[in-house]
Amino acid sequence: LPQRLASLAAAAQEETWQSRQQLQAQRQEMARLQEELSRARQDGERWASALQRAQREALEREATRGAEQARQQELIRDMKERLLELLREKDALWQKTEGIDTPMPSPVPRDPGLCARCHKDFRLLSRRYNCRWAMGGMGVALAQCRDGSALTSCSLSRLCQGKVCHTCSVDMGKHGRCCLICYQQKHPQAT
Numbered sequence: 001l002p003q004r005l006a007s008l009a010a011a012a013q014e015e016t017w018q019s020r021q022q023l024q025a026q027r028q029e030m031a032r033l034q035e036e037l038s039r040a041r042q043d044g045e046r047w048a049s050a051l052q053r054a055q056r057e058a059l060e061r062e063a064t065r066g067a068e069q070a071r072q073q074e075l076i077r078d079m080k081e082r083l084l085e086l087l088r089e090k091d092a093l094w095q096k097t098e099g100i101d102t103p104m105p106s107p108v109p110r111d112p113g114l115c116a117r118c119h120k121d122f123r124l125l126s127r128r129y130n131c132r133w134a135m136g137g138m139g140v141a142l143a144q145c146r147d148g149s150a151l152t153s154c155s156l157s158r159l160c161q162g163k164v165c166h167t168c169s170v171d172m173g174k175h176g177r178c179c180l181i182c183y184q185q186k187h188p189q190a191t
Helices: 002-098 132-136 138-147 153-160 180-186
Strands: 169-171 177-179
Touching (some): 169 180, 177 180
Antiparallel strands (some): 169 177
């Protein structure tokens, strides 16, 4: 009986030792799993914050893009309106030039930055042309003026001052452009 009890006690101790070993291994495994879980949670939180930041940036970019598109559409609309205004102005000026029936021009404005005929400002989009006939014919014009002619190229050069806009000028080919008044004076059959 004492041997049996001793063998049972030894077996119980062996079993207890194995149970403790298993318990310790399970605790280590549980600690490792908890550490992995903690890292996974940190990674999840990091990825969630990165996702929120990316979504916020995407929304901001979309809002910026929408605002930029709205500005561009407004700019396009304004440019179309300005283009229509310029076309209407060009048509009105063209109709005025077609309705000219007297060769006598209106008085020249004193501001050299205005077209001598239609008084349009010379700006970035409205080019100024020098009347080639009035500028080139100055020497001959002075002689004609001394002769007492009614409407000479000398008086014309003073009237147009050599500065007219595109609408108020005529293309003379390789000689450049000429104001309508000088052109009509030089080519009376054109009127």
